[in-house]
Amino acid sequence: MKVLVFGSSGQLGWELRRTRPDPITLATCDSPKVDFLSTDSISRCISSTRPDCIINAAAYTAVEKAEQEEDLAYRINHDAVFEIAEICRQNKISLVHISTDYIFSGQNHKPYQPDDIPGPESVYGKSKLKGEQAVREIMGDQALIIRTAWLYSSHGNNFVKTMLRFMKEKQSLNVIDEQIGTPTWGFGLALAIWTALEKSIKGTFHWADAGVASWYDFATAIQEEGLKAGLLDKSIPILPVPSHRFPTQAKRPIYSVLDKTSFWQALKIKPVHWRVQLRSMLKEVLQ
Numbered sequence: 001m002k003v004l005v006f007g008s009s010g011q012l013g014w015e016l017r018r019t020r021p022d023p024i025t026l027a028t029c030d031s032p033k034v035d036f037l038s039t040d041s042i043s044r045c046i047s048s049t050r051p052d053c054i055i056n057a058a059a060y061t062a063v064e065k066a067e068q069e070e071d072l073a074y075r076i077n078h079d080a081v082f083e084i085a086e087i088c089r090q091n092k093i094s095l096v097h098i099s100t101d102y103i104f105s106g107q108n109h110k111p112y113q114p115d116d117i118p119g120p121e122s123v124y125g126k127s128k129l130k131g132e133q134a135v136r137e138i139m140g141d142q143a144l145i146i147r148t149a150w151l152y153s154s155h156g157n158n159f160v161k162t163m164l165r166f167m168k169e170k171q172s173l174n175v176i177d178e179q180i181g182t183p184t185w186g187f188g189l190a191l192a193i194w195t196a197l198e199k200s201i202k203g204t205f206h207w208a209d210a211g212v213a214s215w216y217d218f219a220t221a222i223q224e225e226g227l228k229a230g231l232l233d234k235s236i237p238i239l240p241v242p243s244h245r246f247p248t249q250a251k252r253p254i255y256s257v258l259d260k261t262s263f264w265q266a267l268k269i270k271p272v273h274w275r276v277q278l279r280s281m282l283k284e285v286l287q
Contacts, residue, residue, distance in 0.1 A: 004029060004051035007058030011153040015190035027051060036080040046087050053094040053197060056084055066123040067249040077127035082134040089138050096193060101149035103129040106253025113259050114204045122250040144196055145204040149256055153186035154284040163222045167232055177216035177240030181256045182208040185277035195267050206258035209274035216240040221275055229282045
């Protein structure tokens with residue numbers, strides 16, 4: 001199988017490249033090879049690589065900037081996705097599309113099921129939901145949509161690496177304790193995607209690691225595990241604070257825990273707790 005990955009330079013794209021199964025031939029299209037603002041550029045990229053499957057891990061993910069760059073966010077997260085899905089339908093190419101917990105309002109206060117009613121409250125979330133809807137409209141049940149959350153990796157910029165840097169530079173940290181979700185190591189998500197392709201799984205599913213945490217819990221665990229791994233040489237106070245201490249234009253879900261049960265069952269895998277995955281990722285940072 002030949003698989004084309006959009007967004008191969010990002011965290012998930014990097015994890016997909018390094019976990020590629022031997023039977024898979026991997027092609028990539030990222031800037032400057034492809035311009036997501038150009039329909040012709042997207043079409044040329046796909047026609048030149050002639051893939052059997054496309055994994056769309058590309059997105060406009062600047063949650064705060066999206067409030068000012070609404071047209072750009074919709075162009076990348078909806079219009080480009082619509083065009084990719086249409087080309088896939090016309091050429092019988094399978095599609096895996098990566099989406100987000102931000103398509104939910106965060107008011108559920110119990111883990112979101114894949115078929116729960118969405119209610120995004122930010123431009124980013126609304127644009128990602130429109131992308132999902134385009135995929136379903138065009139491809140029906142012949143595509144795989146995976147929503148994920150709180151993604152991190154040893155590659156690229158993310159919460160884990162930012163916290164490690166702050167813990168070396170600062171005397172104390174204030175971290176929000178009232179936004180609840182689940183951290184997701186990109187390595188595990190990449191393996192799940194490859195397994196889903198092998199099993200020809202289609203539909204809408206959720207993926208994150210097992211367990212639940214606030215950003216405060218996550219930061220505390222990063223410090224504890226960072227000290228054990230030798231990445232940090234001192235402990236600093238981490239103080240839990242409410243979200244209004246960090247005002248933002250984009251409204252973020254207060255509770256965005258995703259129910260992953262149906263995907264775990266379809267993949268026939270045993271879930272791994274987020275703290276175990278964090279420990280594994282930190283070993284990579286140490287190397």
